[in-house]
Amino acid sequence: MPDTQQLNDLVxxxxxDILRMVHKVNSGHPGGSLGCTEFFVALYNEIMELNDxxxxxxxxxxxxxxxxxxxxxxxxxxxxxxxxxxxxxxxxFRLIDSRLQGHPTTHEGLPGIRIASGSLGQGMxxxxxxxxAKKLNNDNHIVYSLHGDGxxxxxxxxxxxxxxxxxxxxxxIATVDLNGKQIDGATDDVLPMGSVKxxxxxxxxxxxxxxxxxxxxxxxxxxKEAKTxxxxxxxxxxxxxxxxxNGVDFMMHTHAxxxxxxxxxxxxxALGQNPETLGDY
Amino acid sequence: xxxxxxxxxxxxxxxxxAGLAELGRTNPNVVALCADLIGSLKMDEFIKENxxxxxxxxxxxxxxxxxxxxxxxxxxxxxxxxxxxxxxGRVYDQIRQSIAYSGKNVKxxxxxxxxxxxxxxATHQILEDIGLxxxxxxxxxxxxxxYNQTKAATIAIAEHNGPVYLRFGRxxxxxxxxxxxxxxxxxxxxxTEGTDVTIIATGHLVWEALSAAEALEAKGISxxxxxxxxxxxxxxxxxxxxVAKTGCVVTCEExxxxxxxxxxxxxxxxxxxxxxxxxxxxxxxxxxSGTPAQLMEKYGLNNKAIxxxxxxxxxxx
Numbered sequence: 001m002p003d004t005q006q007l008n009d010l011v012x013x014x015x016x017d018i019l020r021m022v023h024k025v026n027s028g029h030p031g032g033s034l035g036c037t038e039f040f041v042a043l044y045n046e047i048m049e050l051n052d053x054x055x056x057x058x059x060x061x062x063x064x065x066x067x068x069x070x071x072x073x074x075x076x077x078x079x080x081x082x083x084x085x086x087x088x089x090x091x092x093f094r095l096i097d098s099r100l101q102g103h104p105t106t107h108e109g110l111p112g113i114r115i116a117s118g119s120l121g122q123g124m125x126x127x128x129x130x131x132x133a134k135k136l137n138n139d140n141h142i143v144y145s146l147h148g149d150g151x152x153x154x155x156x157x158x159x160x161x162x163x164x165x166x167x168x169x170x171x172x173i174a175t176v177d178l179n180g181k182q183i184d185g186a187t188d189d190v191l192p193m194g195s196v197k198x199x200x201x202x203x204x205x206x207x208x209x210x211x212x213x214x215x216x217x218x219x220x221x222x223x224k225e226a227k228t229x230x231x232x233x234x235x236x237x238x239x240x241x242x243x244x245x246n247g248v249d250f251m252m253h254t255h256a257x258x259x260x261x262x263x264x265x266x267x268x269x270a271l272g273q274n275p276e277t278l279g280d281y
Numbered sequence: 282x283x284x285x286x287x288x289x290x291x292x293x294x295x296x297x298x299a300g301l302a303e304l305g306r307t308n309p310n311v312v313a314l315c316a317d318l319i320g321s322l323k324m325d326e327f328i329k330e331n332x333x334x335x336x337x338x339x340x341x342x343x344x345x346x347x348x349x350x351x352x353x354x355x356x357x358x359x360x361x362x363x364x365x366x367x368x369x370g371r372v373y374d375q376i377r378q379s380i381a382y383s384g385k386n387v388k389x390x391x392x393x394x395x396x397x398x399x400x401x402x403a404t405h406q407i408l409e410d411i412g413l414x415x416x417x418x419x420x421x422x423x424x425x426x427x428y429n430q431t432k433a434a435t436i437a438i439a440e441h442n443g444p445v446y447l448r449f450g451r452x453x454x455x456x457x458x459x460x461x462x463x464x465x466x467x468x469x470x471x472x473t474e475g476t477d478v479t480i481i482a483t484g485h486l487v488w489e490a491l492s493a494a495e496a497l498e499a500k501g502i503s504x505x506x507x508x509x510x511x512x513x514x515x516x517x518x519x520x521x522x523x524v525a526k527t528g529c530v531v532t533c534e535e536x537x538x539x540x541x542x543x544x545x546x547x548x549x550x551x552x553x554x555x556x557x558x559x560x561x562x563x564x565x566x567x568x569x570s571g572t573p574a575q576l577m578e579k580y581g582l583n584n585k586a587i588x589x590x591x592x593x594x595x596x597x598x
Contacts (some may be wrong), residue, residue, distance in 0.1 A: 056354060058354060058355070059356070114354050115354070115379060119377075120373075121343075125343070125347020125350075125351065125379070126344070126351040127351060129352040132352055132355060133357050136357065137355055154346055155343070156343040156347065156375070159339075159343055162341070163338060163339070168334075170318075273286075
């Protein structure tokens with residue numbers, strides 16, 4: 001296993017970044033961001049093969065596409081702490097003239113971002129296109145993507161899911177963040193989706209589950225397992241079971257913090273539960 | 282007046298197919314996608330010669346736009362093909378976020394635009410697509426006039442880095458522009474010289490405009506015909522230079538007068554040199570079933586309608 005102490009420190013620091021970013025502008029989406037922290041830290045620091053310099057075409061490296069763009073705080077924090085752009089730029093999140101727009105975009109030229117997302121349901125199609133380009137370029141790297149579970153209610157996903165297996169796009173690993181919550185409540189209340197696993201399998205995908213999506217070691221193990229299943233004629237899907245708001249006790253087990261910022265007092269409590277590890281921005 | 286000769290009717294979509302086939306031979310980065318309309322888009326030749334560079338996505342236009350956006354990440358130049366209605370209105374959000382806002386080098390190629398799709402009726406026609414696409418920041422909007430120009434435009438847009446909407450039609454129309462023409466994005470073409478009225482036309486109404494200009498000449502009216510194949514960016518200079526001579530304008534397009542070429546021209550005139558303008562366009566309506574000629578007649582999109590608009594606008598000078 002990797003140096004999990006260092007990665008665990010990074011997880012905690014990313015949580016602090018998320019909370020402080022959202023608090024500062026009293027705007028943004030902390031819940032899903034906190035729930036996916038372990039996934040992002042593992043993906044960018046342990047799993048993906050990345051070039052030293054950012055280049056839009058990403059030839060000769062793995063690529064990642066965030067489809068549920070509202071969890072931009074975790075994405076920005078992990079990219080900054082990976083060195084794509086200065087960490088103190090996190091101070092500009094959602095402010096005027098910033099490269100860190102509310103939802104990620106290429107429009108402001110932020111290194112690390114390859115597509116705009118925010119309007120839900122489009123990311124898997126884009127990831128498939130990038131995966132097809134890799135095949136045309138004989139580039140033997142993997143395309144990763146992340147999707148919310150509520151986001152699967154958008155029909156375009158199912159066009160993409162159907163396409164991926166039909167065209168044997170087997171250099172893609174699409175992860176669904178199964179936290180069971182969306183803005184208006186539990187996905188089971190808003191629009192129950194039944195078995196996501198059965199649906200992906202019925203569409204011809206190789207599906208694996210990471211039951212402990214907020215356990216860093218479990219996430220790393222699951223992602224490594226997924227990698228071994230690429231290149232075998234089927235697209236690969238990970239069902240990542242996470243807890244929205246993970247790491248902050250009062251944000252967990254509720255959908256209330258999907259898109260709400262903590263006030264001063266709540267921030268202090270939340271940060272107290274996640275003491276500084278690698279230095280605040 | 283310089284005479285333009287119809288060298289034989291051809292459909293503009295076949296011009297697209299021929300241009301795409303040529304790109305297949307000359308530009309290894311060009312890839313094509315289609316949503317179950319290969320025959321309608323005339324993509325067969327490209328596919329036959331470059332099967333590995335073609336992506337059949339099925340009846341799933343939203344996915345097609347996303348896959349096209351993704352293919353650019355890796356240096357490909359995707360050309361998507363489906364009807365104009367499904368190339369724009371159906372996938373506006375996908376084009377807006379994944380292509381235009383993301384600045385992706387996708388060429389959205391749209392056949393069966395306008396009302397001359399004919400018998401299929403309003404669900405398959407579209408008279409709003411120019412407006413939808415020209416409103417997107419960074420989007421180039423091109424509507425060539427005949428087979429030769431469509432072929433030239435198809436080849437030219439591969440060299441332009443950025444999203445492009447290329448619009449063409451279904452029926453066979455007069456083919457009258459040179460086979461070896463150079464296509465310059467954003468550069469209007471003055472086809473005839475005149476002093477009484479400027480006729481600004483796009484798509485296959487350019488031929489109708491030429492035909493109207495000939496009839497007007499017989500009546501002693503001197504019309505300057507300008508072919509606006511690129512609606513965005515618009516060649517403001519060419520328009521203003523012409524109206525400075527003629528003092529009035531008729532705009533002609535197979536599109537709703539709301540949001541189309543005519544409104545773009547109005548904006549240029551109002552800001553620089555307000556002169557009377559008349560619109561040959563559809564009047565905020567959906568289409569219907571009928572033959573192309575019947576529909577052009579009923580909705581006032583032919584040479585006769587252009588002549589009438591010229592008479593009307595000249596009285597307002």
